[in-house]
Amino acid sequence: MSREQQAVQHARKAFLTGRSKPLDYRIKQLQNFKRFIKEKTTDIASAMRKDLHKTANATQLFEILGLEGEINLAVSKLAEWAAPRPVNKNLLTIADDVYIQPEPLGVVLIIGAWNYPITVTLQPLVGAIAAGNAAVVKPSEVSSHTAKVMELLSLYLDPEMYQVVTGGVAETQELLKQRFDHIFYTGSSTVGKLVMEAAAHHLTPVTLELGGKSPCYIDKNCDIRIACRRITWGKYMNCGQTCIAPDYILCESSIQDKVINEIQKCIQEFYTNDPKSFEDYGRIINQRHFKRIMALTEGSTVAIGGDSDESECYIAPTVLRDVTPGSKVMQEEIFGPILPIVIVNGLKEAIQFINEREKPLALYIFSSSKKVIKQMISETSSGALVANDCLVHFTISDLPFGGVGNSGTGCYHGKYSFDQLSHLRSCLIKKLNMEGVNQMRYPPHTTEKLRWARVLLLKQVNLARWRRVAQVAMFAALAAFVVQRFLRR
Ligand code: NAD
Numbered sequence: 001m002s003r004e005q006q007a008v009q010h011a012r013k014a015f016l017t018g019r020s021k022p023l024d025y026r027i028k029q030l031q032n033f034k035r036f037i038k039e040k041t042t043d044i045a046s047a048m049r050k051d052l053h054k055t056a057n058a059t060q061l062f063e064i065l066g067l068e069g070e071i072n073l074a075v076s077k078l079a080e081w082a083a084p085r086p087v088n089k090n091l092l093t094i095a096d097d098v099y100i101q102p103e104p105l106g107v108v109l110i111i112g113a114w115n116y117p118i119t120v121t122l123q124p125l126v127g128a129i130a131a132g133n134a135a136v137v138k139p140s141e142v143s144s145h146t147a148k149v150m151e152l153l154s155l156y157l158d159p160e161m162y163q164v165v166t167g168g169v170a171e172t173q174e175l176l177k178q179r180f181d182h183i184f185y186t187g188s189s190t191v192g193k194l195v196m197e198a199a200a201h202h203l204t205p206v207t208l209e210l211g212g213k214s215p216c217y218i219d220k221n222c223d224i225r226i227a228c229r230r231i232t233w234g235k236y237m238n239c240g241q242t243c244i245a246p247d248y249i250l251c252e253s254s255i256q257d258k259v260i261n262e263i264q265k266c267i268q269e270f271y272t273n274d275p276k277s278f279e280d281y282g283r284i285i286n287q288r289h290f291k292r293i294m295a296l297t298e299g300s301t302v303a304i305g306g307d308s309d310e311s312e313c314y315i316a317p318t319v320l321r322d323v324t325p326g327s328k329v330m331q332e333e334i335f336g337p338i339l340p341i342v343i344v345n346g347l348k349e350a351i352q353f354i355n356e357r358e359k360p361l362a363l364y365i366f367s368s369s370k371k372v373i374k375q376m377i378s379e380t381s382s383g384a385l386v387a388n389d390c391l392v393h394f395t396i397s398d399l400p401f402g403g404v405g406n407s408g409t410g411c412y413h414g415k416y417s418f419d420q421l422s423h424l425r426s427c428l429i430k431k432l433n434m435e436g437v438n439q440m441r442y443p444p445h446t447t448e449k450l451r452w453a454r455v456l457l458l459k460q461v462n463l464a465r466w467r468r469v470a471q472v473a474m475f476a477a478l479a480a481f482v483v484q485r486f487l488r489r
Contacts, residue, residue: 004174007136007163011107014160015134020104023082027075029129029157033122034071036156037064040149044118047145051117052238053283062238063118066395070123073397073414074130081130081418084427092437092456097429102422104132105205106181111172111195113187114142114285115241115335120186120209121150125162127417128184134161138175140187141168142285173198180204182421186243187211188333189406207410207420209243210403211333214360216246216390217350217376219367220255227366227388228262231339232270234364234390236317239282240337241289244362244384244391247333248323248340250350256341260303260319263339267304267317276314284313284336293336296329300340325353347372351379358406359383364390383407 001009019025037044041064045056048063074081084099108128112121121139128135139147147166154164165171176183176198185195186209199206218227235245251259267275275281284290290313297306297320305318315337323329323340330340344350354363363382367373373387383403384393393399394413402411412420440449440456 002174004165004167004171005178007165008107008175008178008180010160011134011136011163014158015104015107019158020129020132020134020161023078026129026132027078029162030071030075030078030126032156033126033129033153034068036153037068037071040152043149043152044146047143047149048118050145051114051143052241052285053281054238055279058280059118063116066119067122067126070126070397070414070417074126074418077415078130078418081415082132090457091459093428093430095431095434097427099427101425101427102131102419103425105421105423107134107136108182108184108421109136109138109175109178109180111138111175111183111185111187112140113243114140114146115238115243117143117146118150124184124186124207124412124417124421127412127421129157129162130418131421133181133421136163136165136175136180138165138167138172141166141171182207184410184412184421185209192408207402207412208408209401209410209412210361210406210408211243211335212358212360212403212407213247213330213333214244214362214364214382215350215354216249216364217344217347217354217366218249218251218255218259219347219365219369219372220252221372222366222368222388224255224258224366225262228259229266230389231364231366232263232266232317235339236267236271236281236337237391239284239315240339241282241285241335242391244394245335246339246362246364246390247360248330248342250342250344250353252346253343256321256343259341260321263319264304271317275316276309276312281317284315287313289313289336290315293334293338296332296334296336297338298328300327300329303341305337347375351376354380359404361403361407362386362391362393381405 045059048054048059082102084101086099089098110121110124117140121137125135125137139150141147151164151166165175176195179202182205183195183199184207185192189210189212192208192210196206216231231246271281272278284293287310290310293315294308300320300323303319303321305316308315318338320329320338320340323342325342329338344353359381361383363380363385365373365376365387377385381404386393394401397414400411400416401413402408410420440452
């Protein structure tokens with residue numbers, strides 16, 4: 001039996017004991033998870049430095065804080081999320097208990113990517129634990145140092161219930177042959193298709209957190225200086241290797257020079273005149289990706305940056321000007337510090353440009369006109385839309401994070417992670433009395449019964465409203481009683 005098969009079997013066996021169902025158990029695991037982050041902070045930071053040239057503070061800021069926040073939220077809200085959720089009833093079921101009961105799915109496979117290896121691998125695990133599942137976690141082999149640290153999770157979590165399997169493509173493929181109850185995959189759309197194909201074999205539901213080209217439209221009617229500060233931050237963070245980074249800019253030719261000028265100033269301010277030796281500027285993950293990104297710039301005009309050093313996987317923050325839609329850099333997700341500017345003739349053309357391509361994971365618009373922003377929202381589709389900033393939607397646990405179409409399926413963060421990895425079971429509990437009410441549905445199906453069915457089935461009963469009405473009535477009766485006694489005196 002392969003190591004992967006064994007991991008799945010152990011997780012399944014542990015799940016079937018039922019010990020992950022009580023909320024106390026889940027909370028204990030989440031608290032241990034938090035202890036792992038605290039006690040292994042130094043190991044995580046040094047692994048991230050080796051993998052992506054991140055500083056300890058950047059690791060805290062962009063990997064650890066979010067994970068900690070998700071754990072805290074799950075611990076404090078778990079009882080509420082896991083509780084039965086009453087629903088509105090019809091008259092036919094008025095006397096029944098009707099509710100949704102979230103229940104664990106079983107064994108979840110989590111396959112992570114390398115760009116924010118802690119965030120994209122361990123945040124879904126928070127949801128899996130909170131929802132009462134067992135999990136097999138497969139960190140990306142590309143960020144190998146961080147993957148090694150994640151193996152230490154077995155010292156903190158129930159080691160049978162939560163398995164970490166390290167390895168490369170062969171190991172992932174072996175895992176994908178096994179039967180899971182859900183697969184949560186983060187990575188490229190190309191591999192996403194392979195994951196979905198493997199999942200289909202067992203009819204396993206999937207969450208696919210994919211990527212793509214996220215457009216960024218700059219309206220000429222906006223504060224271009226501020227817009228460029230936020231875009232520069234969003235683009236060059238983690239050396240452009242962020243799934244929701246603005247992939248390219250769309251703007252009118254009249255503002256292109258100003259945009260280039262402002263981005264240049266921001267690059268100097270954020271990363272100095274020498275980003276290569278500045279400690280907060282990252283590196284490309286490996287030489288394969290370095291070569292891929294450099295090849296994308298062929299045939300385009302460099303406006304800022306452009307220099308690189310293969311031996312260090314360094315690519316300077318770069319802007320390309322007057323990029324044509326047919327150029328190499330516009331054919332795939334860049335996932336590196338190259339920012340092409342494509343000229344469009346106003347909002348209408350920008351919308352058309354976006355709609356002619358795959359639905360993006362994020363769509364950014366910079367404008368001081370509410371009307372322009374509204375038009376972009378109503379005439380396009382994307383995983384998320386952010387106006388006048390970049391990336392920050394990721395930090396809000398109440399927003400579902402995920403793509404649409406080619407950029408992904410399903411979502412997570414906060415309660416969405418819990419729901420995504422739960423089965424929302426419909427429950428209707430009837431008593432065995434009041435059989436007379438049921439006559440209406442038994443044969444023969446007479447016209448009189450049909451008339452009753454219309455009333456009983458089509459009338460929705462909002463119990464919360466009735467409760468409120470009853471409370472108001474009681475309060476009014478009490479007030480009348482008090483007033484009457486007062487007047488009698
Ligand atoms: P990657 O190479 O680390 O692959 C991701 C996972 O897929 C790894 O665990 C790897 O083992 C596995 N894998 C790779 N090839 C495989 C194959 N042929 N068969 C089976 N498994 C295979 O990561 P990547 O794909 O380079 O990640 C970058 C992509 O991920 C970008 O497109 C980015 O936008 C996207 N991404 C999306 C999100 C999101 O939240 N939506 C987050 C991060 C990254």
